[in-house]
Amino acid sequence: MVGRLTDLACGDIAAGEARESKRHLARCEPCAGYWKCYRMTVALESEAYRDVGPQEIPEDFVRAILGAARPLLSGLSPRAWHLVHLLSGIAAAPLIAFYLR
Amino acid sequence: MPEARAHVEREPASERDLVLRLRRGEEQAFERLVREQGGRLLAVARRFLRDEEEARDAVQEGFLSAYRSIDNFEQGSRLSTWLHRIVINACLMRLRSRRRRPEDSIEDLLPQFQADGHQVGHPTPDWEGSAETLLARGETRAIVRGAIDRLPDSYRNVLLLRDIEELSTEEAARSLGITANAVKVRLHRARQALRGLLEPHFRRAVSV
Numbered sequence: 347m348v349g350r351l352t353d354l355a356c357g358d359i360a361a362g363e364a365r366e367s368k369r370h371l372a373r374c375e376p377c378a379g380y381w382k383c384y385r386m387t388v389a390l391e392s393e394a395y396r397d398v399g400p401q402e403i404p405e406d407f408v409r410a411i412l413g414a415a416r417p418l419l420s421g422l423s424p425r426a427w428h429l430v431h432l433l434s435g436i437a438a439a440p441l442i443a444f445y446l447r
Numbered sequence: 448m449p450e451a452r453a454h455v456e457r458e459p460a461s462e463r464d465l466v467l468r469l470r471r472g473e474e475q476a477f478e479r480l481v482r483e484q485g486g487r488l489l490a491v492a493r494r495f496l497r498d499e500e501e502a503r504d505a506v507q508e509g510f511l512s513a514y515r516s517i518d519n520f521e522q523g524s525r526l527s528t529w530l531h532r533i534v535i536n537a538c539l540m541r542l543r544s545r546r547r548r549p550e551d552s553i554e555d556l557l558p559q560f561q562a563d564g565h566q567v568g569h570p571t572p573d574w575e576g577s578a579e580t581l582l583a584r585g586e587t588r589a590i591v592r593g594a595i596d597r598l599p600d601s602y603r604n605v606l607l608l609r610d611i612e613e614l615s616t617e618e619a620a621r622s623l624g625i626t627a628n629a630v631k632v633r634l635h636r637a638r639q640a641l642r643g644l645l646e647p648h649f650r651r652a653v654s655v
Contacts, residue, residue, distance in 0.1 A: 379573060386649075387642040389578035392610050394591040395494060403485030411481050411507050412474075418514055419474045 462526050469517045481510055484527060488534045494607060495538035497596070505541055509534035532622075535612060539622055542600065550599045556640035574649045581649060594644040602637035609634050 354367050371378045412419075468476035488509060492502035513520075513533050520529055574581075581587045595603060608619040609630070616634075620627040 383574050383642050383646070384638065386574055386578045386581070387638055387645060388610065390581060390587065390591045390645065391595060391606065391638075391641060393578075393582055394588050394595060395490075395611055397588055401486040401490065403482060403489060407489070407503055407506075408478070408481055408485065410503070411485070411510050412478055414507055415477060415511055415514060418511065419472060419477055 463522065466517065466520060466522070466526060469514065477510075477514060480513075480526070480530075484530050485510075487527075488530060491531065491534055491612065492538050494611065495535070495604070496541060501541055502538075505537040506534055509537045512537070531612070532614075532618070535608070535614075536622055539604065542604065550601060553599050553602055553636055553640050556598075556643050557636060558639060558643060573651045574646075575651045590648050591641075591645065594641055597644055598637055598640055602633050602640065605630055605633040606637040606641070610638075 354364055359367070371381055465476055465479065469480065485506065488506050489502060492505045492509075493499065496502045496505060509530065513530055520526065595606060598606065604623065605619060608614045608622060609616065614622065616627045616630050620630045623630070625633075
């Protein structure tokens with residue numbers, strides 16, 4: 347029954363089974379109590395982080411990200427960078443092969 | 448809780464413009480993206496990694512990876528949703544690469560059930576009030592977060608992905624490299640365990 351209640355909570359249950367589960371809940375006090383607490387748990391955890399954390403990014407962190415991105419942002423578009431990487435890989439391949447031999 | 452929150456919002460014109468500028472490699476566009484989305488993404492990474500330095504590394508990695516693959520961003524979807532998924536994946540990769548230690552079992556936190564599906568022992572005690580009244584109390588969110596942090600990582604991650612970050616079962620399964628059915632089972636067990644952990648805090652006092 348409890349497994350079926352979880353499917354009911356997720357909406358992953360056939361209409362017939364959902365009706366049967368709801369009928370059971372209407373007449374079974376322990377399952378109704380379990381169901382109520384289960385749903386409250388989901389409601390509470392879904393809200394648990396709503397009040398957390400500054401939504402602003404610290405300035406030092408912005409600078410760190412921009413600093414790390416600078417080599418990428420130095421005039422070449424992302425597509426051009428892919429090309430540069432590809433060409434460097436091709437150029438380096440004979441050297442790597444020689445070294446491995 | 449809807450199974451999957453379909454993101455049907457259309458991409459606003461300003462976002463389309465931002466994507467075009469990012470594709471041209473404009474530094475100001477990248478800075479705008481970082482300033483607009485960084486705080487929210489840092490909060491997401493902190494939730495998963497629970498370590499400030501690692502959270503910052505994951506967000507930075509996410510921004511750089513997004514910039515490199517901006518050509519793969521599909522017009523029509525939301526940049527914020529796309530970045531959110533990238534940072535979540537960066538966090539999950541970090542969690543996977545952390546030195547593996549044996550995870551605590553979740554079994555001790557789960558209720559026991561009889562063959563007919565009813566709970567063994569005492570029926571679930573009634574909880575005080577409603578979720579809304581409990582959330583109105585200052586300490587409730589901290590209690591719930593504390594309980595979520597007590598879940599073993601493989602269950603905590605599924606719970607965060609599905610119930611907090613609002614990924615669909617399929618998206619969560621893809622991010623974790625497990626089946627959709629495994630996500631459902633873990634989510635169910637995580638919620639059950641969480642219910643047990645919260646019960647001592649929220650059950651109605653029984654008058655004698």
